[in-house]
Amino acid sequence: MRAGIERVAARMPSMPGNDVLLVRLLMMSGNTVADELENLLRPHGLNESEFRTLVILFSSPNGSAFPSELCQFATQKPTNMTRITNDLVERGLITRMPSEQDRRRVVLSITEQGRQFARRLLPILFPSVSALLTGFTDKEKGELGRLLTKLVHNLDNLLETRGAPT
Amino acid sequence: MRAGIERVAARMPSMPGNDVLLVRLLMMSGNTVADELENLLRPHGLNESEFRTLVILFSSPNGSAFPSELCQFATQKPTNMTRITNDLVERGLITRMPSEQDRRRVVLSITEQGRQFARRLLPILFPSVSALLTGFTDKEKGELGRLLTKLVHNLDNLLETRGAPT
DNA sequence: TAGATTTTATTCATTGATGAATTATTTTTT
DNA sequence: AAAAAATAATTCATCAATGAATAAAATCTA
Numbered sequence: 001m002r003a004g005i006e007r008v009a010a011r012m013p014s015m016p017g018n019d020v021l022l023v024r025l026l027m028m029s030g031n032t033v034a035d036e037l038e039n040l041l042r043p044h045g046l047n048e049s050e051f052r053t054l055v056i057l058f059s060s061p062n063g064s065a066f067p068s069e070l071c072q073f074a075t076q077k078p079t080n081m082t083r084i085t086n087d088l089v090e091r092g093l094i095t096r097m098p099s100e101q102d103r104r105r106v107v108l109s110i111t112e113q114g115r116q117f118a119r120r121l122l123p124i125l126f127p128s129v130s131a132l133l134t135g136f137t138d139k140e141k142g143e144l145g146r147l148l149t150k151l152v153h154n155l156d157n158l159l160e161t162r163g164a165p166t
Numbered sequence: 167m168r169a170g171i172e173r174v175a176a177r178m179p180s181m182p183g184n185d186v187l188l189v190r191l192l193m194m195s196g197n198t199v200a201d202e203l204e205n206l207l208r209p210h211g212l213n214e215s216e217f218r219t220l221v222i223l224f225s226s227p228n229g230s231a232f233p234s235e236l237c238q239f240a241t242q243k244p245t246n247m248t249r250i251t252n253d254l255v256e257r258g259l260i261t262r263m264p265s266e267q268d269r270r271r272v273v274l275s276i277t278e279q280g281r282q283f284a285r286r287l288l289p290i291l292f293p294s295v296s297a298l299l300t301g302f303t304d305k306e307k308g309e310l311g312r313l314l315t316k317l318v319h320n321l322d323n324l325l326e327t328r329g330a331p332t
Numbered sequence: 333t334a335g336a337t338t339t340t341a342t343t344c345a346t347t348g349a350t351g352a353a354t355t356a357t358t359t360t361t362t
Numbered sequence: 363a364a365a366a367a368a369t370a371a372t373t374c375a376t377c378a379a380t381g382a383a384t385a386a387a388a389t390c391t392a
Contacts, residue, residue, distance in 0.1 A: 007225035012288055019295050022307055023199060025314045028241075030196015032321050033189060047348075059173035067371065075194075080349050082372055104357045104370045122178055129185050131324050132317060140313060141188055147310045148191045151298060155198050158297050213378075233341065246379050248342060270340045270387045 026151070033132065040125055045091070049076055051121075053084050054093060057110040058118040064109035066099070093117055192317070199298065206291055211257070215242055217287075219250050220259060223276040224284040230275035232265070259283055 006017065038048050046054070052074045057063060065073075071081045085108055088094040093114035099105035110118075133141060168187060175183035204214050212220070218240045223229060231239075237247045251274055254260040259280035265271035276284075299307060 007227070008221060008288070011225065012285070016292055016296055018307065018311075019299050020292075022311050022314075023295050023298060025311060025318070027196050027200045027203075029314050029318050029321070030193050031200065032318070034193050034197070036321065036324065037193075049348080055174060059177070061173075068369090077350060078371065079351080079373085083348080102358070102370085106371065119178070122174070123180060126180070126182055126186075128324065129189050130182055132189060132320050133185050134320050134323075135316065136313075140316075141184065143309060144313045144317075145184075145188050145191060147302075147306060147313070148188075148195050150301065150306075151310075152191070152195050152198070154298050154300050155195070155202065157300075158202065158294065215378080234339085243380060244341065245343085245381080249378075268340085268388070272341070 036128065037125070040128060044121055044124075046121075049074060049080065050084050050087055053081070054088060054110070054114060054118060055122075057094060057108065058115060063115075064107050066105050067108065068105075070108065088114070202294065203291070206294060210287055210290075212287075215240060215246065216250050216253055219247070220254060220276070220280060220284060221288075223260060223274065224281060229281075230273050232271050233274060234271075236274065254280070 008017075008020075034048060037051075041047060041051050053070055053076070056070060056073045057065060067078065067081050067085065070076070070085070071078055074081070074084075076084065085094065085096060088108075089096050093111060095109050095111055097107045097109070099107050136144070172183065175181045175186075200214060203217075207213060207217050219236055219242070222236060222239045223231060233244065233247050233251060236242070236251070237244055240247070240250075242250065251260065251262060255262050259277060261275050261277055263273045263275070265273050302310070
């Protein structure tokens with residue numbers, strides 16, 4: 001990868017080569033971690049977005065939420081959230097009920113079975129997370145978190161500057 | 167996000183909460199950057215994998231490669247590489263020719279039109295890359311690079327320990 | 333050298349996610 | 363209160379990517 005970027009940089013003198021390299025590295029590492037998580041989840045019949053949605057409900061104080069809320073927290077589009085929750089309902093991990101206050105809405109609630117599933121599944125994932133950060137000192141973890149947070153902040157500004165449709 | 171992870175941690179005493187937070191942050195930032203890149207490329211009729219493939223050919227010394235090589239450098243599966251290169255061929259950015267040395271193979275070569283396209287497109291993307299790293303000192307960039315590289319290294323070990331099919 | 337094995341690229345069926353259009357309901361405006 | 367606008371969730375058509383199966387050629391092996 002480094003070699004490729006250096007070759008491009010050689011042809012594009014104005015290119016901020018190191019920055020490009022860094023951004024590629026970020027995309028690559030994030031993506032590889034996500035793939036790895038998918039692989040861990042697959043044997044349990046969930047993909048990453050379904051898992052994330054379930055965990056959001058599991059962690060929510062009253063165990064329920066509206067689809068639009070889940071979209072926000074899980075960064076998913078409504079279309080996909082419909083698919084995700086269909087799937088979770090079919091597996092008996094959540095329920096879908098019409099809201100009484102607002103009849104356009106739907107209330108999604110985690111079931112006891114869903115809670116058990118989450119409590120069983122989460123610890124299975126922890127070792128991989130720890131393995132990923134093997135050899136990192138607390139200071140390094142803190143630094144990585146700080147730098148990524150800073151970067152996300154820049155990203156927010158970038159997105160807001162242009163496409164802010166609000 | 168932090169709140170959600172803290173809520174889960176409260177229910178899962180054994181959970182390495184900070185590590186999970188850090189890994190989520192990594193996935194999230196990588197993914198958001200990738201989405202942003204997709205948005206920048208869309209008006210030019212390319213998605214990220216097509217762009218990456220084209221740039222690999224652009225940066226290769228002789229401007230050509232076999233599909234299997236491109237798969238490796240662009241981290242794509244052969245199936246998708248067929249689709250990608252079909253698309254690039256249709257747009258006249260690359261050519262596809264049978265190899266004479268090994269008749270199973272196919273030689274993909276960037277065209278002059280493809281080179282022009284790359285030279286025009288790349289500078290359009292640089293400002294965003296720079297914006298992403300606004301406020302980062304050289305030292306911070308170096309540190310972020312070092313930490314991500316370390317993490318990728320852990321990932322490699324993790325993948326190798328288990329699923330190593332070689 | 334003949335037959336088995338591995339490699340290379342492709343096609344096909346399926347999964348996951350998205351945008352645009354649709355339906356039902358609520359909120360705002362007049 | 364009636365009409366218009368906004369909001370919520372869903373369906374439908376489509377795109378991007380994957381794994382499994384296939385076909386063709388090269389390489390290994392006996």
